[in-house]
């Protein structure tokens with residue numbers, strides 16, 4: 001039975017089955033990850049997006065809090081070919097509409113051809129096509145969510161591993177995945193998670209050995225304050241960044257980011273290290289990319305598929321960033337050593 005409607009740009013309607021009721025809207029994107037739905041659904045970088053899973057069965061090993069990357073579901077809506085009752089109930093409990101029994105392969109192909117697009121969903125016994133179209137009508141582009149950081153950052157500074165006697169990390173939390181903090185704490189770092197709009201003096205007061213800019217949702221150009229902190233401290237404090245963090249660092253140091261057609265989201269994105277010529281498999285979730293790194297940053301790693309920058313550094317300024325997610329979760333652990341490199345840089 002079809003009791004859900006998805007309206008996509010061009011006012012096309014796709015019918016589906018409601019698994020979690022409600023109306024919603026967002027940027028329609030897809031991930032090719034074949035595992036890790038709990039981690040993806042709790043990744044703050046998906047805020048304001050509708051997430052389509054290309055893998056056809058979502059929920060086949062249950063739902064466990066231990067695997068969450070944050071304390072709530074972040075995509076505004078979820079699309080799958082087939083979703084288990086566990087996942088459907090979890091999403092309903094979080095008021096995140098979800099649909100299945102639709103041709104997700106068709107949606108993925110369309111996004112690949114047309115690029116990420118705006119969409120609206122209406123799901124449930126009373127849902128109508130008009131409701132889905134009304135949601136689509138209200139949907140705005142990712143870049144117009146100018147204060148998206150406020151939706152995902154910590155409200156107050158928070159200390160992780162206060163008694164550690166390793167590296168002191170000031171983490172600008174632009175929507176950080178829990179595994180980034182865990183990966184640093186596993187190396188005995190003390191992590192001061194700071195709000196995304198922390199001031200230069202807020203950062204300095206933590207006496208950091210390294211300033212770390214986290215992943216996060218939306219357009220990196222909307223994280224202006226984080227950029228100002230980076231510009232003020234570059235050269236004085238070593239700098240690291242993951243995903244949105246790489247983009248913010250590049251923009252702050254004279255580079256430029258741009259929106260990609262449909263982005264990279266999955267757990268098998270190949271990345272070549274230009275110095276060692278080694279290729280590693282990486283976890284990714286981004287829709288923007290560094291189009292120009294500026295003249296302060298070297299491109300050290302590139303995506304094998306499209307040559308976009310995956311790693312940037314500057315040895316004398318002590319900067320190292322990654323576009324992909326070295327903390328994995330979900331995905332391969334090929335790049336966990338990034339955290340060793342960050343700690344080594346901070347201790348230099």
Ligand SMILES: NC(=O)CC[C@H](N)C(=O)O
Nearest residue numbers: 215216218243244287288
């Ligand atoms: N995972 C992230 O940090 C995503 C970064 C940014 N929001 C993008 O889509 O490119």
